[in-house]
Amino acid sequence: MHPADPTISTISTISGSKPRVIAFDRNRLRIEDIVAIAQGKAQAVLSADPAFRAAIARGADFLDRLLREDGTIYGVTTGYGDSCTVTVPADLVVELPHHLYTYHGCGLGEYLTPAQTRAVMATRLASLSKGFSGVSVELLVQIASLLEHDLLPLIPSEGSVGASGDLTPLSYLAAVLCGEREVWRKGEHVAAAQALSDAGITPLRLRPKEGLAIMNGTAVMTALACLAYDRAAYLTQLTTRITALASFALDGNAHHFDEVLFSVKPHAGMQGVAAWLRHDLPAGQVERNGKRLQDRYSIRCAPHVIGVLADALPFFRQSIENELNSANDNPIIDAENERVLHGGHFYGGHIAFAMDGMKNAVANLADLLDRQMALLVDSRYNQGLPANLSGVQGPRAAINHGLKALQISASAWTAEALKLTMPASVFSRSTECHNQDKVSMGTIAARDCLRVLELTEQVVAALLITVRQGVWLRLQLHPELSLSPALAKMMDVLATDIAPIQEDRRLEPDLRLMLERMRQQEWSLYA
Structure with a gap:
């Protein structure tokens, strides 16, 4: 009842x-x-x-x-x-x-x-x-x-x-x-x-x-766009936090995110991402001899990649909210002036463009993180960490493979996300006896965007496991190092859900738990 x-x-x-x-x-x-x-x-x-x-x-x-x-x-x-x-x-x-x-x-x-x-x-x-x-x-x-x-x-x-x-x-x-x-x-x-x-x-x-x-x-495409925006905005922050943890695990250089450096390239969203990274990676962290002068692009240029989405979000919000707050059927009834106005407000071009743009920027986050993971698991590039980030030493190391398969899965999810970035809005079809002869494809774009978000979140889940393991291993190798309060808190939260990976284990439950936490937006990130 x-x-x-x-x-x-x-x-x-x-x-x-x-x-x-x-x-x-x-x-x-x-x-x-x-x-x-x-x-x-x-x-x-x-x-x-x-x-x-x-x-x-x-x-x-x-x-x-x-x-x-x-x-x-x-x-x-x-x-x-x-x-x-x-x-x-x-x-x-x-x-x-x-x-x-x-x-x-x-x-x-x-x-x-x-x-x-x-x-x-x-x-x-x-x-x-x-x-x-x-x-x-x-x-x-x-x-x-x-x-x-x-x-x-x-x-x-x-x-x-x-x-x-x-x-x-x-x-x-x-x-x-x-x-x-x-x-x-x-x-x-x-x-x-x-x-x-x-x-x-x-x-x-x-x-x-x-x-x-x-x-x-346009209710279906606009509704899906609202949900997509919410997820994309959160991923902007979460990808930044993962990048900070990856930089620490890779013994990276905090000076890549210097405030003066970013002041000369005035993209506000990108500058905001760099500021978040400075918050997570104070410039005063220990700088040891033998460090690379410049980190590889997936770390050094992370603000430039994430910043594209950060800078696009205000435009996406404007387009989505304008559509949300519009009368978008046909004809429009102007009762005050007693007029019936025939037009085409049902056309979803603004949502189509926003969703095509969003899925492109989000897929680039997946690609960025996939590259970070490739560095973290490869002993040629991870600055002294074990191959595949395996936590086992001694004779049993020969039969344990750490995150080898997880990196393969993350690469598969990334490839699928990138494949879906073809814009839907350019595939207009003439329908309904050529009355609907130019259409927006906005709902297909929105559905594609949600799928790209889903795949990117799966890559993010893999990276959360990876950076948790990488930072844990880095601190074992160099106990003199310390995390910033923000990264220490994040590591404590991740450690509650993810045990260190020593003996090989099935990681699907860990991945699904990370996805649940992510989609509930349980982690407080940046103000």
């Missing part, structure tokens, strides 16, 4: 505590709001402000009046897309939205995860709440109710070309609002009709433009 108090959501059980409330109205939302809702740490609530609800109602009322006056409205009294020249008889207008989501029920591929689905629903709710889509307040309430009860449409991830928006995947949201198809409920697939009935939610009968308003937008 659903809670008696409508302000308390069953979603609170996801995070184990009552979530904070995020009000949906015409105000601007941030990426963090969508991520919090996706993770079950916040509840989406439709604003009860009378002025806001009146503004939403004006759009639906204006459309109703146009219909009574025999107005011609795309997608309301006409067919969709190339069929815009087909006039729909007045007695069939009410059926048109249901046909729209029905014939778009042809998605394939894996279903979006529950977190991704919450993000999609919240993103669509944000756009429709701007008041330019001609939908009813009841439709917005229905989306918020599904989120409140954590009834999540089963949405196939494949089938969108990113214009006219995410038609096929969003058809699954439209159908569930009407009590059709299936939902996730507490991790199980349940018929939508049964799930809505159990929650006391009455299925909708969509008003004339509401099917189009739900489906004809």
